[in-house]
Amino acid sequence: MLPTLNLTGDLVLAERISPRIGKVAPGDIVLVQSPVNPRKVVTKRVMGMEGDSVTYVVDPKNSDESDTIVVPKGHIWIEGDNIHDSNDSRKFGAFPYGLLQA
Amino acid sequence: MGLRNLKQWKSFAIEALNQSFLVAKFLCFLHVTNTYLCTVALTYGPSMLPTLNLTGDLVLAEKISPRIGKVGPGDVVLVRSPVNPRRVVTKRVIGIEGDSVTYVVDPKNSDRSDTIVVPKGHIWIEGDNIYDSNDSRKFGAVPYGLLQAKVFWRVLPPKDFGPLGQRAK
Numbered sequence: 001m002l003p004t005l006n007l008t009g010d011l012v013l014a015e016r017i018s019p020r021i022g023k024v025a026p027g028d029i030v031l032v033q034s035p036v037n038p039r040k041v042v043t044k045r046v047m048g049m050e051g052d053s054v055t056y057v058v059d060p061k062n063s064d065e066s067d068t069i070v071v072p073k074g075h076i077w078i079e080g081d082n083i084h085d086s087n088d089s090r091k092f093g094a095f096p097y098g099l100l101q102a
Numbered sequence: 103m104g105l106r107n108l109k110q111w112k113s114f115a116i117e118a119l120n121q122s123f124l125v126a127k128f129l130c131f132l133h134v135t136n137t138y139l140c141t142v143a144l145t146y147g148p149s150m151l152p153t154l155n156l157t158g159d160l161v162l163a164e165k166i167s168p169r170i171g172k173v174g175p176g177d178v179v180l181v182r183s184p185v186n187p188r189r190v191v192t193k194r195v196i197g198i199e200g201d202s203v204t205y206v207v208d209p210k211n212s213d214r215s216d217t218i219v220v221p222k223g224h225i226w227i228e229g230d231n232i233y234d235s236n237d238s239r240k241f242g243a244v245p246y247g248l249l250q251a252k253v254f255w256r257v258l259p260p261k262d263f264g265p266l267g268q269r270a271k
């Protein structure tokens with residue numbers, strides 16, 4: 001999440017009310033449970049909500065190819081600010097909204 | 103005379119405060135139990151026939167097993183729906199990460215079956231009534247993080263009171 005969050009660790013406050021009442025929107029930084037390791041909680045930025053058409057660069061290290069996808073119902077598309085080194089929706093696909101923690 | 107009234111009111115107020123503390127403590131205890139230990143759920147719908155009734159069963163589900171990873175194939179679980187995050191559905195776990203799951207794609211129309219390997223960190227869930235169930239055959243493997251609780255006991259209807267089966271019929 002460089003340059004927004006530091007490499008060596010930031011202490012942040014995250015509120016848990018917005019995900020419950022559905023007030024999470026593109027541009028928000030959120031904590032989500034990782035879909036590949038349920039014990040891990042990652043910090044990413046929301047790029048698109050359900051129904052949005054998201055255009056993303058597939059592999060910025062190797063090519064400039066970009067792809068467009070419609071976010072399925074009940075899911076969100078999240079990406080790290082540092083797309084060169086981030087495991088996010090470009091790798092795992094859209095995340096279910098239920099995995100949002102804060 | 104006025105002073106005695108004041109004293110009565112004061113003791114009344116202290117008593118009321120103590121009782122409300124007791125109520126607050128009880129509610130806290132209830133909330134912690136419901137969130138972390140054991141929760142009650144009303145299940146309805148045709149997707150888990152014949153295990154669960156169509157018109158609704160009251161079940162007890164414990165929340166400890168999903169946390170410590172003790173959920174395996176054959177368990178009936180409460181899962182947050184990946185298509186509607188406000189909805190919690192009841193299904194049976196058919197496979198966990200790494201398992202090779204063979205399922206009938208569309209039992210109403212054909213006998214075609216498909217095999218899939220459950221990805222890491224995900225589980226494959228299906229309703230016992232595959233003819234009328236929205237489950238992993240429709241929306242794919244669900245992330246383990248969406249697991250809410252594991253059902254272990256049925257309370258209502260009274261004739262079905264007892265532990266809920268481990269094996270699918």
